[in-house]
Amino acid sequence: MSTYIIKRILQMIPLLIGITVVSFFIMQLAPGDPVDLLAERTATAEERARIRSIYGLDEPLYVQYWIWLNNLLRGDFGYSYVRGRPVRDMILERLPNTVYLNAVVAVMIYGLAIPIGVASALRQYSSFDHTVTSFAFLGQALPNFWFGLLLIYGVALRIDIIPVAGMSTYGISLATHSFWAVLVDRLRYLILPVAVMGLSALAGITRYTRSSMLEVIRKDYIRTARSKGLAERLIIYKHALRNALLPIVTILGFEIPLMFSGSVIIENIFSWPGLGTLSVNAVFQRDYMVVMAFNVIGATLVVIGNFVADLLYVVVDPRISYD
Amino acid sequence: MKFERRWSIVPVVALLSFLLVAGCSSVTDPDTGPADGVPAVGGEMVFGMTSEPVILNPILSTGTPAGFVNNRVFASLVRADENLQMEPYVAEDWEFSEDGLEWIFQLRDDVYFHDGEQLTADDVVYTYMAILHEDYTGVRATTYEPIEEVVAVDDLTVKFVLKRPHAPLLSDLTMGIMPSHLLADEPIAQLRELDFNMKPIGAGPFVFEEWRSGEYIVLSRNPDFFLDGPYLEQVRIRFYGDEQVMLTALEAGDIDYIGSIPPDDIDRVMQEYDDKLEFFERQNNGYSYIGLKQTHPILEDHRVRQAMAYGINRRTVVDDVLNGYGTVMNANVPPFSWAYNPDLTDYEYDPDQAIELLEKAGWTEIGDDGIRRNADGDKLSVECVTSTGNVIRENTLLIAQQNLAEIGFDLDVQFYEWTVLLEQYLDAAMFESYMLGWSLGLDPDAYLFFHSDASLDEEGNLRGFNDVEYSNERVDELLELGRITLDQDEREEIYHEIQEILNEELPYIFLFSQDLVSATNRDIRGITMSDIGPLYMEQWYIETAEAEE
Numbered sequence: 001m002s003t004y005i006i007k008r009i010l011q012m013i014p015l016l017i018g019i020t021v022v023s024f025f026i027m028q029l030a031p032g033d034p035v036d037l038l039a040e041r042t043a044t045a046e047e048r049a050r051i052r053s054i055y056g057l058d059e060p061l062y063v064q065y066w067i068w069l070n071n072l073l074r075g076d077f078g079y080s081y082v083r084g085r086p087v088r089d090m091i092l093e094r095l096p097n098t099v100y101l102n103a104v105v106a107v108m109i110y111g112l113a114i115p116i117g118v119a120s121a122l123r124q125y126s127s128f129d130h131t132v133t134s135f136a137f138l139g140q141a142l143p144n145f146w147f148g149l150l151l152i153y154g155v156a157l158r159i160d161i162i163p164v165a166g167m168s169t170y171g172i173s174l175a176t177h178s179f180w181a182v183l184v185d186r187l188r189y190l191i192l193p194v195a196v197m198g199l200s201a202l203a204g205i206t207r208y209t210r211s212s213m214l215e216v217i218r219k220d221y222i223r224t225a226r227s228k229g230l231a232e233r234l235i236i237y238k239h240a241l242r243n244a245l246l247p248i249v250t251i252l253g254f255e256i257p258l259m260f261s262g263s264v265i266i267e268n269i270f271s272w273p274g275l276g277t278l279s280v281n282a283v284f285q286r287d288y289m290v291v292m293a294f295n296v297i298g299a300t301l302v303v304i305g306n307f308v309a310d311l312l313y314v315v316v317d318p319r320i321s322y323d
Numbered sequence: 324m325k326f327e328r329r330w331s332i333v334p335v336v337a338l339l340s341f342l343l344v345a346g347c348s349s350v351t352d353p354d355t356g357p358a359d360g361v362p363a364v365g366g367e368m369v370f371g372m373t374s375e376p377v378i379l380n381p382i383l384s385t386g387t388p389a390g391f392v393n394n395r396v397f398a399s400l401v402r403a404d405e406n407l408q409m410e411p412y413v414a415e416d417w418e419f420s421e422d423g424l425e426w427i428f429q430l431r432d433d434v435y436f437h438d439g440e441q442l443t444a445d446d447v448v449y450t451y452m453a454i455l456h457e458d459y460t461g462v463r464a465t466t467y468e469p470i471e472e473v474v475a476v477d478d479l480t481v482k483f484v485l486k487r488p489h490a491p492l493l494s495d496l497t498m499g500i501m502p503s504h505l506l507a508d509e510p511i512a513q514l515r516e517l518d519f520n521m522k523p524i525g526a527g528p529f530v531f532e533e534w535r536s537g538e539y540i541v542l543s544r545n546p547d548f549f550l551d552g553p554y555l556e557q558v559r560i561r562f563y564g565d566e567q568v569m570l571t572a573l574e575a576g577d578i579d580y581i582g583s584i585p586p587d588d589i590d591r592v593m594q595e596y597d598d599k600l601e602f603f604e605r606q607n608n609g610y611s612y613i614g615l616k617q618t619h620p621i622l623e624d625h626r627v628r629q630a631m632a633y634g635i636n637r638r639t640v641v642d643d644v645l646n647g648y649g650t651v652m653n654a655n656v657p658p659f660s661w662a663y664n665p666d667l668t669d670y671e672y673d674p675d676q677a678i679e680l681l682e683k684a685g686w687t688e689i690g691d692d693g694i695r696r697n698a699d700g701d702k703l704s705v706e707c708v709t710s711t712g713n714v715i716r717e718n719t720l721l722i723a724q725q726n727l728a729e730i731g732f733d734l735d736v737q738f739y740e741w742t743v744l745l746e747q748y749l750d751a752a753m754f755e756s757y758m759l760g761w762s763l764g765l766d767p768d769a770y771l772f773f774h775s776d777a778s779l780d781e782e783g784n785l786r787g788f789n790d791v792e793y794s795n796e797r798v799d800e801l802l803e804l805g806r807i808t809l810d811q812d813e814r815e816e817i818y819h820e821i822q823e824i825l826n827e828e829l830p831y832i833f834l835f836s837q838d839l840v841s842a843t844n845r846d847i848r849g850i851t852m853s854d855i856g857p858l859y860m861e862q863w864y865i866e867t868a869e870a871e872e
């Protein structure tokens with residue numbers, strides 16, 4: 001197993017280098033130039049050249065890449081051309097907000113979707129199953145921005161305790177209020193975004209769990225278990241569920257990069273100060289350093305997510321081993 | 324009641340041009356003002372905005388949100404009133420030398436930065452000399468290019484030495500004055516990376532407190548402000564990702580002010596919330612237009628350009644696209660400016676007149692496709708480029724295209740992504756026509772837009788914004804004269820004549836200026852609103868705060 005892990009990690013190195021190459025050079029292909037952001041439209045060639053040299057943009061591309069890569073390896077993503085701030089700081093101040101929202105949503109989704117999926121598989125074609133299926137399709141079909149606005153108008157504007165947008169009430173913090181007051185305040189702001197994100201994600205995972213469970217309970221070994229008189233509970237939760245969760249684990253692997261990516265639409269609508277808006281604004285503002293940082297981090301997390309999923313297989317499926 | 328007008332305005336350079344936000348102080352007119360009570364200190368006012376400042380440093384900031392905050396935190400030499408005239412602020416008096424080359428400003432002796440240090444001539448020198456420094460990486464170098472140097476004569480006297488007389492400069496001396504005692508040791512090339520830009524210190528009516536990226540900026544009252552006020556104990560600016568959601572937040576009472584209600588919601592909100600909110604309709608200091616390449620074989624004939632002006636129903640555009648919240652423009656100066664000329668041809672929609680002009684210009688035959696042709700068989704077809712993703716522009720061009728098709732004029736509309744539009748069409752000045760908008764500065768100077776020197780140089784590089792390559796000797800002469808004339812009455816005449824010529828010759832089809840409707844909580848009193856935005860904010864106060872006194 002440890003040999004496998006080491007091998008996999010070694011394999012990741014060229015992949016990660018490839019990611020930095022693509023992330024860097026793809027930005028050079030985009031129309032526009034960081035200097036356009038800084039200089040006036042009427043700036044002369046000399047003025048532009050001066051700005052280029054201040055920011056080291058007059059160096060050959062491979063030199064710029066090398067400097068950038070070196071800084072990257074030290075955890076330094078450079079300075080934003082637009083804001084003049086370290087990109088790392090810009091990301092770190094938004095990261096907790098995104099992880100916080102996504103973690104709550106993930107706990108809710110997996111906490112609900114797996115039991116619902118199992119229950120609806122066990123009662124296939126029952127009215128419960130039909131209801132779940134209908135909600136699942138509804139959740140998939142409702143566009144997030146529309147559903148979000150609908151909730152804001154229909155719920156937040158009418159029910160006082162549910163706020164329109166934001167993450168917390170200004171002035172309510174642990175410094176001035178009790179822990180419970182702060183907790184209640186933060187929860188109020190979570191209700192709508194979690195509802196919108198939850199409904200659409202819940203739908204997918206419920207369906208995956210259901211179909212995977214349906215497949216498993218028809219397997220021979222489940223019939224065998226039943227025939228030797230095992231309790232139904234034991235059959236479902238010990239024998240069937242563990243096998244049915246295998247495909248869900250794969251999804252969980254993909255969930256890791258999503259955890260850090262933030263949803264632009266949700267963040268915009270609920271004015272949630274997360275990474276999604278930061279990355280999209282960076283694209284619109286041609287804030288190269290920020291965009292490159294997001295590309296590198298995003299791609300790296302996908303690689304890591306896949307790796308983690310592979311390792312999780314071993315945990316859930318004793319037949320798989322990587323020796 | 325005594326009327327005292329004081330003003331602040333910081334020019335903010337937007338991507339294309341100058342965009343201004345104004346802040347002001349005054350005891351206001353009796354009808355909107357505090358006639359009902361004496362202003363009292365206290366309370367918090369919350370402003371809603373849909374975009375966030377990028378950097379809070381007056382000489383590097385661009386965009387309206389940063390301008391809004393900088394105007395509150397920083398004070399400037401002069402500030403503008405609602406007719407765009409300059410008034411004393413940190414400078415209590417100024418004079419121009421006979422030849423207009425030396426401007427001497429006398430500073431107030433009671434202005435202090437928020438850290439307690441006194442504001443002196445050195446700070447003014449630092450602020451403007453930083454922009455003129457060769458390592459400066461912002462967008463304002465051109466604005467201050469006419470300045471040779473800025474010198475401190477004594478602690479409270481500062482002298483601007485100019486390369487040539489330049490009247491528009493006065494309205495650019497609205498730049499927030501920066502504290503040189505905190506910044507002078509930093510290299511100019513690294514100005515953009517300073518922590519200062521995240522927690523600025525100025526001498527304005529409000530003190531910067533906190534900035535939570537994506538959430539809010541908090542300012543507090545500056546008790547040592549050198550003018551009367553401020554009264555609001557705290558000002559918080561909340562950021563929303565979506566303007567509809569921000570509007571809902573206003574309806575829910577989470578915020579006290581929004582600068583512009585989305586046009587489709589104006590009528591409903593005004594009806595439903597009349598008891599809670601006060602509405603102000605104002606013009607935007609800018610306008611939308613279709614720029615026409617003056618050297619284009621079809622468009623070089625000014626009868627064709629006039630036919631376009633008569634042939635596009637700009638009234639319908641304002642009524643339908645802007646729901647009536649707009650003003651038709653006939654030249655380049657907005658009606659609220661002191662330089663506005665009210666006596667211009669208004670090109671009321673008149674397809675017959677348009678057809679007559681086209682026929683006079685030789686476009687007499689109509690082909691099977693309904694498009695006119697001249698004697699050589701050329702089609703009356705012009706390409707018009709614009710950027711994607713702007714509904715107002717899309718709808719305006721749709722109406723223009725239909726209107727023009729009716730008179731046999733084919734307007735071939737093409738949409739491009741912003742950077743592509745800039746790189747391939749506008750910066751290269753390679754287009755037949757294009758639709759965009761300008762945000763204007765405080766001064767009516769339009770040299771960069773219409774002077775032939777602001778057009779292309781021998782190598783084909785754009786020297787200003789005259790990408791339509793307009794060239795008129797009289798306009799050149801007047802634009803130059805307008806810059807060196809310091810007397811405002813004389814300047815008014817000059818700009819009136821410029822507007823007349825532009826209105827006649829139409830380098831652009833001037834379309835409209837969009838009106839904005841802002842809403843403010845009725846509890847906030849002492850408000851002054853103008854066409855350039857909310858003013859005199861240090862005089863704003865909360866009515867209920869009186870009770871607490």
